[in-house]
Amino acid sequence: MNEKNIQKRIEKLRELINYHRHLYHTEDKEEISPEALDSLKKELFDLEEKYPQFVTKDSPTQRIGGKPLEYFEKVKRENVMYSFNDAFSREDMDNWEKRNQKLLLADYSYYCEPKLDGLAIELVYENGILVLGSTRGDGLVGENVTQNIKTIESIPLKLKGDYPQHLIVRGEAIISKKEFERINKDKDIPYANARNLAAGSIRQLDPNVTAQRKLDANIYSIVTDLGQKTHQEEHCLLESFGFKTTNKYNKLCRNMDEVFDLYSYWQDHREKFPYEIDGLVVLINDNNIFHQLGIVGKAPRGAIALKFPLKEATTIVEDIKIQVGRTGAMTPVAILKPVNINGVTITRATLHNQEEIERLGLKIGDTVVVGRAGDVIPEISKVFPELRTGKEKAFKMISSCPSCGSNLVKKKDEVVWRCPNTKCFKRKIGWFKHFVSRGAFNIEGIGPKALEKFIEEGLVSIPSDLFELKEGDILPLERFAQKSAQKIIENIQKRKNIPFSKFIYSLGIRNVGQKTSHSLAKRFKTIEEIKNASREELESINDIGPVVSESIVEWSSKKENEFFLNELKNKGVRYFLEEQKSNKLSGKKFVITGTMKELSRELAKEKIVSLGGEVYSAVSKNIDYLVVGENPGSKYNKAIELGVKIINEDDFLKMIK
Ligand SMILES: [Zn+2]
Numbered sequence: 001m002n003e004k005n006i007q008k009r010i011e012k013l014r015e016l017i018n019y020h021r022h023l024y025h026t027e028d029k030e031e032i033s034p035e036a037l038d039s040l041k042k043e044l045f046d047l048e049e050k051y052p053q054f055v056t057k058d059s060p061t062q063r064i065g066g067k068p069l070e071y072f073e074k075v076k077r078e079n080v081m082y083s084f085n086d087a088f089s090r091e092d093m094d095n096w097e098k099r100n101q102k103l104l105l106a107d108y109s110y111y112c113e114p115k116l117d118g119l120a121i122e123l124v125y126e127n128g129i130l131v132l133g134s135t136r137g138d139g140l141v142g143e144n145v146t147q148n149i150k151t152i153e154s155i156p157l158k159l160k161g162d163y164p165q166h167l168i169v170r171g172e173a174i175i176s177k178k179e180f181e182r183i184n185k186d187k188d189i190p191y192a193n194a195r196n197l198a199a200g201s202i203r204q205l206d207p208n209v210t211a212q213r214k215l216d217a218n219i220y221s222i223v224t225d226l227g228q229k230t231h232q233e234e235h236c237l238l239e240s241f242g243f244k245t246t247n248k249y250n251k252l253c254r255n256m257d258e259v260f261d262l263y264s265y266w267q268d269h270r271e272k273f274p275y276e277i278d279g280l281v282v283l284i285n286d287n288n289i290f291h292q293l294g295i296v297g298k299a300p301r302g303a304i305a306l307k308f309p310l311k312e313a314t315t316i317v318e319d320i321k322i323q324v325g326r327t328g329a330m331t332p333v334a335i336l337k338p339v340n341i342n343g344v345t346i347t348r349a350t351l352h353n354q355e356e357i358e359r360l361g362l363k364i365g366d367t368v369v370v371g372r373a374g375d376v377i378p379e380i381s382k383v384f385p386e387l388r389t390g391k392e393k394a395f396k397m398i399s400s401c402p403s404c405g406s407n408l409v410k411k412k413d414e415v416v417w418r419c420p421n422t423k424c425f426k427r428k429i430g431w432f433k434h435f436v437s438r439g440a441f442n443i444e445g446i447g448p449k450a451l452e453k454f455i456e457e458g459l460v461s462i463p464s465d466l467f468e469l470k471e472g473d474i475l476p477l478e479r480f481a482q483k484s485a486q487k488i489i490e491n492i493q494k495r496k497n498i499p500f501s502k503f504i505y506s507l508g509i510r511n512v513g514q515k516t517s518h519s520l521a522k523r524f525k526t527i528e529e530i531k532n533a534s535r536e537e538l539e540s541i542n543d544i545g546p547v548v549s550e551s552i553v554e555w556s557s558k559k560e561n562e563f564f565l566n567e568l569k570n571k572g573v574r575y576f577l578e579e580q581k582s583n584k585l586s587g588k589k590f591v592i593t594g595t596m597k598e599l600s601r602e603l604a605k606e607k608i609v610s611l612g613g614e615v616y617s618a619v620s621k622n623i624d625y626l627v628v629g630e631n632p633g634s635k636y637n638k639a640i641e642l643g644v645k646i647i648n649e650d651d652f653l654k655m656i657k
Pocket of ligand 1: 406
């Protein structure tokens with residue numbers, strides 16, 4: 001992008017962000033998730049940092065919260081109520097630390113608190129009596145909501161202990177998950193999230209309504225100068241005055257490693273926290289340094305909100321490509337500008353079919369919201385036409401197979417176009433890819449490029465041929481050294497015996513995924529039994545409906561599949577029935593650190609979970625075992641400190657045998 005386009009992008013981003021912020025902060029509504037909004041703000045923040053010439057005073061990065069509502073009395077405060085910039089990764093945090101160290105070289109520790117997702121408030125006490133409660137508003141001018149705040153039982157109307165004559169504190173009005181559920185239970189249209197409900201409740205005109213919703217509040221900072229030297233000290237003072245704090249969860253961390261240990265701990269345990277939290281607030285503990293670092297834009301330099309990884313983010317669709325699947329299905333795939341979601345870099349998202357593209361109104365070049373839940377393939381949920389430049393291109397569905405040129409066909413009632421040619425090269429590759437994939441034969445070391453090569457050279461024509469490959473067959477091929485050729489053959493031969501469910505999945509029956517394969521393997525003992533099963537019999541299985549049963553019956557009736565099964569048998573492939581899932585690690589909690597020799601970390605995790613155990617990323621005293629590989633990290637010392645049982649890889653392998 002040239003500078004002019006960047007400036008335009010910045011302007012459009014601002015407009016879009018302002019629109020959604022207004023909805024969120026002033027009207028307590030949302031059209032996009034807070035995560036998607038955060039992601040847009042992050043793009044703007046990064047662009048402005050790179051091109052400071054385009055920063056303007058009215059940019060959302062320079063503003064705080066929302067405008068005060070007309071019907072509340074305005075409160076003008078002496079000290080602006082700032083908010084914090086966001087960070088999402090270790091890289092973001094290291095950059096933040098470097099920037100600060102450049103301004104002020106010093107040795108300091110970080111005070112970390114769970115970041116509550118509610119509405120920021122300020123409270124003023126005179127002679128120990130609550131006299132004023134206000135919302136953040138635009139930072140300088142807030143709304144007077146004293147009457148509503150007085151209905152919150154955890155806010156003291158009168159202070160305890162050795163309080164000063166005049167005291168200003170700040171905190172967060174929140175709604176507990178329990179209370180949120182209670183309120184939502186008898187609502188026809190439930191509230192979208194606890195944050196909006198808390199905000200809407202505080203900004204009620206009728207304090208009786210506020211009182212009916214049992215709001216809560218945690219207080220986290222003192223504005224008045226009481227000579228407090230550290231942020232930690234402030235928290236202790238707040239507790240002594242009778243405020244509710246998150247003190248028991250807060251932690252002083254000596255360095256960024258410790259911050260991230262805490263971060264991953266909370267990430268694993270956020271479900272158990274009584275309130276919604278969306279990350280950690282990390283502050284330089286030394287108040288003197290904190291104040292010296294000053295303010296940039298709308299936020300103090302000495303603090304940052306380290307947010308949990310996003311399940312959604314915004315990015316740009318750079319292209320739409322057609323992927324040919326093993327059944328010949330043509331799936332449009334969005335090629336994305338790389339974006340990090342939940343710790344993984346995402347570069348593609350499935351678009352399923354042409355109708356989905358039309359439903360989204362997606363064009364190539366559009367900015368979109370992309371999400372990823374668990375291990376599911378990422379999907380696009382929203383398009384922002386507001387950010388278009390006019391250079392976006394419409395997608396045109398192809399009519400012939402990009403691999404073999406056959407005219408595509410579409411069944412009645414179906415939305416998917418398919419290549420009908422069973423000999424189609426791309427289809428064949430799709431079939432092989434499926435066959436060697438993790439859920440199927442799980443043959444390591446054979447990527448799509450290698451498969452293509454094997455097929456092109458005529459070494460294999462159907463997946464069962466893989467079991468006859470010899471080292472000498474692939475050695476002459478370019479790019480295969482002796483060692484890797486040997487390894488590949490070994491990997492193939494190792495998989496001649498596989499669990500029945502994986503065998504079923506490997507056959508590539510349309511609509512039969514891993515879960516259905518498991519269900520089938522539980523009910524039937526042989527593949528012949530499945531082939532002979534009636535539709536009724538199949539549909540008596542829990543997650544099998546008419547569509548799946550038809551696919552299975554259709555697959556069973558085809559001669560070529562009979563042939564393929566025979567081929568597998570002839571090549572020595574056997575399946576075995578899985579034992580009932582063992583629960584020998586039931587309830588045991590594990591953390592893994594360092595590099596393992598035999599198992600990858602992924603596989604070790606899989607093993608533990610399959611045996612009923614749980615895997616965490618941070619060591620705490622609730623952990624039963626720390627599994628230590630080579631070069632263990634700081635978790636090792638922590639486990640010793642806490643007396644957590646430490647086992648090496650050999651012990652672990654014995655345990656899961
Ligand atoms: Zn084709």
